[in-house]
Amino acid sequence: MCTAITYQDHSKNIFGRTMDLPTLNTPWELTYLPSNYQFTRYTDQIKFQSKYAILGGMRQTNGKFLIGDGINAAGLVIAELYLPNLPQYHQQIQPNKINLAPQDVTEWVLANYDSVASVQADLANWALVASKWYDEAIIHQFHWMLVDQTGTYLIEPTALKLEIRKLDIPVITNAPRYDDHLRRLARYINLDADQDFKTTLKEFAGDLPINPRTPTQRFQYAAIRQAKLQSASTPDDLNQILQAVKMEHLTGHEDYTHYIGTIDLMTQTYVYHDVDRHQTKRVRLNQLTPLKTPYIFHPRNYKRS
Numbered sequence: 001m002c003t004a005i006t007y008q009d010h011s012k013n014i015f016g017r018t019m020d021l022p023t024l025n026t027p028w029e030l031t032y033l034p035s036n037y038q039f040t041r042y043t044d045q046i047k048f049q050s051k052y053a054i055l056g057g058m059r060q061t062n063g064k065f066l067i068g069d070g071i072n073a074a075g076l077v078i079a080e081l082y083l084p085n086l087p088q089y090h091q092q093i094q095p096n097k098i099n100l101a102p103q104d105v106t107e108w109v110l111a112n113y114d115s116v117a118s119v120q121a122d123l124a125n126w127a128l129v130a131s132k133w134y135d136e137a138i139i140h141q142f143h144w145m146l147v148d149q150t151g152t153y154l155i156e157p158t159a160l161k162l163e164i165r166k167l168d169i170p171v172i173t174n175a176p177r178y179d180d181h182l183r184r185l186a187r188y189i190n191l192d193a194d195q196d197f198k199t200t201l202k203e204f205a206g207d208l209p210i211n212p213r214t215p216t217q218r219f220q221y222a223a224i225r226q227a228k229l230q231s232a233s234t235p236d237d238l239n240q241i242l243q244a245v246k247m248e249h250l251t252g253h254e255d256y257t258h259y260i261g262t263i264d265l266m267t268q269t270y271v272y273h274d275v276d277r278h279q280t281k282r283v284r285l286n287q288l289t290p291l292k293t294p295y296i297f298h299p300r301n302y303k304r305s
Contacts, residue, residue, distance in 0.1 A: 002081040004069075004145045004216045005238060006152045007172040007229045013265040015077050015147045016238035019057055019068050020247050022254035025135050028068060030261075030272040030281055030297040031058040032288045035073065039107050040064065043099040043129045050111035055270050055285040057261050062134040065294070067106040071263050071270065071285060072112035074266050077147040082174050087141045087157045089130035097127035102142045104133075105155075109146070112147055116148045117267065120164050129155055154178060168198065171223045174215040181219045188220050201227035201288045210244065218245045220249060235262035235271050246275065289293050 004017040019028055033054045040047050056070020069079035080102075093099045100108055105128070113119045130139050145167075146153040152170035155162060156178055165178075169185075172178065182197075189204045191197060204224055209217035225241045239262055245256035260273040268285040281297050288295070 001084075001098040001174045001215065001247075002079075003173050003222055003242060004079050004081055004171070005182040005226050005241060006145075006147055006190035007226065007233050007238060008151065008170070009231050011266075012231065012233060013147070013149060014233070014235050014238055014262060015071075015079070015145075015152075015157050015265065016235065016260070016262040017069055017081070017145075017241050018242050018246050018257045019259045019261065020255050021082060021255050023066065026059045026061050027276075028057050028059050028258045030259075030270065030274075030283065030287075031056065031060075032067060032283075032291060032295045032297075033058075034289070034292050034294070035066060037111075037294065039111055041099065041104050041108070042133050043093055043104065043131050048111065050107075052111065052114070053285060053289050054107075054110045054221075055268070055283060055288065056106075056110070057259055057272065060296070064105055064134060065107070066133065067110065069261060069263075070106065070110050071265065071268055073268070073285060073289065074115075075148060075265055075268065076110065076115060076119075077145075077263055077265060079111045079145045080142045081145065081172055083141050083143040083156070084175050084302050085141065086175055086177065087128070087143070089128045089139070089157070090160060091130055093129055094127035094284050095166050098125050099127050101129060101133050102140045103136070105142070105144060109144075114296055116146050116153050116164065118152060119146065123162050124157075125165060126162055128160075128162070138185050142173065149265065169201070169223050169226075171219055171221045171226055173222070176216075181216065184216055185220050185223055189224070198227060212245050212247045221245055235264055235269075236260050239271070239273065272297070 052072035249256040
């Protein structure tokens with residue numbers, strides 16, 4: 001049900017994720033949306049125009065684009081991942097608030113903000129509202145990774161009052177809460193109270209857990225591998241980690257890895273690995289800005305398997 005990681009140093013800033021969420025009626029595609037593209041918030045049907053061009057993994061339904069992850073022209077990245085049974089949402093629209101369905105969050109962030117700091121400054125005005133989204137049959141439960149030049153951050157909506165936290169270990173998967181993942185990881189690597197967490201991860205030489213259908217093991221595997229990345233690391237190095245935690249398509253299961261995406265924030269380059277079709281597309285956002293209408297890479301007819 002999705003894994004996201006980053007690698008950042010003085011000269012590198014790379015994001016990567018697996019997209020394991022079911023596609024329902026339409027497929028995930030690498031998609032470009034121009035600045036001034038008009039969105040509609042699902043909760044209150046308020047229309048707004050994007051301040052920035054956006055490139056990301058999306059699917060289209062009811063004439064709307066659902067953004068699973070992406071980067072905007074200001075260099076801000078966001079990704080939604082599943083967090084079952086933990087989010088707290090308002091049960092109705094809140095007065096004098098920016099009312100967002102869970103699926104509205106990614107588009108709202110990429111369309112309106114140029115940094116994590118600008119999201120933080122406006123976060124108190126948000127209200128996450130328990131709401132379905134067009135062709136969705138259920139209310140989805142998400143948390144969100146955000147990345148910019150200052151680091152990797154998490155919005156984990158386990159209370160109605162939203163907060164953003166910076167992640168020292170830049171990995172998220174699914175339930176349990178992030179802090180619970182850290183406690184389980186500390187036990188797995190036998191971290192002592194006087195040891196530095198990141199150094200111990202980097203030096204860990206034990207067996208790596210690898211059961212892609214277990215969020216805890218995906219978190220532990222990705223965190224250990226991420227800690228060993230070097231300054232020469234590239235998006236391909238993150239892709240190798242994500243390939244190891246991708247979920248295979250099992251008969252009767254809708255949750256499997258549909259694509260693996262990596263984003264080089266320095267060059268605003270998205271590398272999209274379509275797992276279903278064994279195809280890869282590499283696209284730079286700043287080369288698309290002359291386009292004034294949405295563009296879908298690898299458009300295809302979709303049939304649910």
